[in-house]
Amino acid sequence: xxAEDSEGNWVPAMLAIRxxxxxxAFADLFRHFAPRVKAFLIKSxxxxxxxxxxxxxxxxxLWQKAHLFDPERASVATWVxxxxxxxxxxxxxxxxxxxxxxxxxGPEPEPDQADAFEMxxxxxxLGKALAQLPExxxxxxxxxxxxxxSHTEIAEETGLPLGTIKSRIxxxxxxxxxxxx
Amino acid sequence: xxxxxxxxxxxxHVSDQLLMAYSAGQLPEAFGLVVATHLSMCDECRARAGAxxxxxxxxxxxxGTIAMDDGSLxxxxxxxxxxxxxxPEPRRRKGLFPTPLAxxxxxxxxxxxxxxxxxxxxxxxxxxxxxASARLLHIPAGQAVPDHGHRxxxxxxxxxxxxxxxxxxxxxxxxxxxxxxMEHTPVAEAGADCIxxxxxxxxxxxxxxxxxxxxxxxxx
Ligand SMILES: [Zn+2]
Numbered sequence: 001x002x003a004e005d006s007e008g009n010w011v012p013a014m015l016a017i018r019x020x021x022x023x024x025a026f027a028d029l030f031r032h033f034a035p036r037v038k039a040f041l042i043k044s045x046x047x048x049x050x051x052x053x054x055x056x057x058x059x060x061x062l063w064q065k066a067h068l069f070d071p072e073r074a075s076v077a078t079w080v081x082x083x084x085x086x087x088x089x090x091x092x093x094x095x096x097x098x099x100x101x102x103x104x105x106g107p108e109p110e111p112d113q114a115d116a117f118e119m120x121x122x123x124x125x126l127g128k129a130l131a132q133l134p135e136x137x138x139x140x141x142x143x144x145x146x147x148x149x150s151h152t153e154i155a156e157e158t159g160l161p162l163g164t165i166k167s168r169i170x171x172x173x174x175x176x177x178x179x180x181x
Numbered sequence: 182x183x184x185x186x187x188x189x190x191x192x193x194h195v196s197d198q199l200l201m202a203y204s205a206g207q208l209p210e211a212f213g214l215v216v217a218t219h220l221s222m223c224d225e226c227r228a229r230a231g232a233x234x235x236x237x238x239x240x241x242x243x244x245g246t247i248a249m250d251d252g253s254l255x256x257x258x259x260x261x262x263x264x265x266x267x268x269p270e271p272r273r274r275k276g277l278f279p280t281p282l283a284x285x286x287x288x289x290x291x292x293x294x295x296x297x298x299x300x301x302x303x304x305x306x307x308x309x310x311x312x313a314s315a316r317l318l319h320i321p322a323g324q325a326v327p328d329h330g331h332r333x334x335x336x337x338x339x340x341x342x343x344x345x346x347x348x349x350x351x352x353x354x355x356x357x358x359x360x361x362x363m364e365h366t367p368v369a370e371a372g373a374d375c376i377x378x379x380x381x382x383x384x385x386x387x388x389x390x391x392x393x394x395x396x397x398x399x400x401x
Contacts, residue, residue, distance in 0.1 A: 078238030
């Protein structure tokens with residue numbers, strides 16, 4: 001895994017932060033994700049100065065909340081997205097997004113490597129499928145995620161192939177629920 | 182239905198449109214509250230929401246890069262004092278309301294400040310951002326809710342009991358999504374009183390029982 005490998009597996013770096021407070025691993029994650037988060041926030045309508053500040057906050061949150069990352073339910077890129085999205089809502093609307101109840105059982109200390117790898121692969125596959133959508137459709141989805149469409153302007157039929165990734169997350173949730181009982 | 186471990190059978194779920202808007206961070210707070218409350222009761226939609234978040238993850242990977250300022254990494258490293266925060270104990274629901282709703286109310290059912298709105302129906306307006314409103318409704322078993330149409334979108338999530346309208350039955354965890362065209366008369370089923378969380382991005386128009394003149398008084 002290197003910073004140049006845009007589809008790299010960042011899970012070991014996240015676990016290194018969580019378990020060993022590994023600053024070198026954090027620096028790798030920062031070099032890869034911070035410029036992407038900044039671009040995402042600018043495309044979402046933020047000034048470059050505010051986007052810089054928020055991207056720094058997002059990366060700091062990545063460190064502070066490392067224990068909440070569950071590689072069986074989300075890729076690192078997905079997790080970075082959720083932190084960036086929430087920071088954007090906070091910065092532009094001065095509001096908090098209502099979040100679902102915590103699962104009764106948090107991420108496992110030793111995530112199943114095969115499951116985590118599969119989740120990463122699924123996210124990569126989804127990204128490729130997204131890139132192959134007809135231009136018009138992809139542009140609409142991008143606009144939605146950049147905060148450019150209201151909830152009524154978003155189409156009910158997204159045409160996104162989300163079935164398999166949903167099934168994987170569903171299995172991970174069942175596993176966590178099973179642990180609890 | 183017995184309390185505790187009884188598995189709910191949820192038949193009416195969050196639409197793709199709402200889930201994508203929730204994932205993209207584009208829902209008014211009141212709608213976000215309804216979605217977050219449903220997700221708390223429904224692993225199926227929680228997983229679907231995770232899939233929509235993964236679309237956001239792909240956006241992060243593919244939206245290009247803008248260089249961070251000089252010294253940016255060092256500035257963040259300097260902020261990272263010590264270990265990541267320990268994982269907090271998961272917060273669990275203490276009564277009827279899932280935590281996103283309990284957080285807004287500041288407690289469970291016994292903390293709700295109900296106000297009568299006629300025919301035995303009670304409501305409590307929740308403090309929300311102005312772009313949409315949310316309220317709890319308490320409908321006595323067997324009671325009809327005043328016939329009303331909608332100007333915008335209305336979401337109704339059943340927390341306890343059940344109601345029926347012209348189209349279907351809605352039990353605990355079920356979400357009804359009503360749009361502009363819909364005119365309906367929900368009736369609470371016999372048995373338990375029906376408690377719902379409802380949100381709308383437009384004022385309701387009541388066709389009976391609640392003259393429109395009175396609406397400002399009730400703040401709906
Ligand atoms: Zn559902």
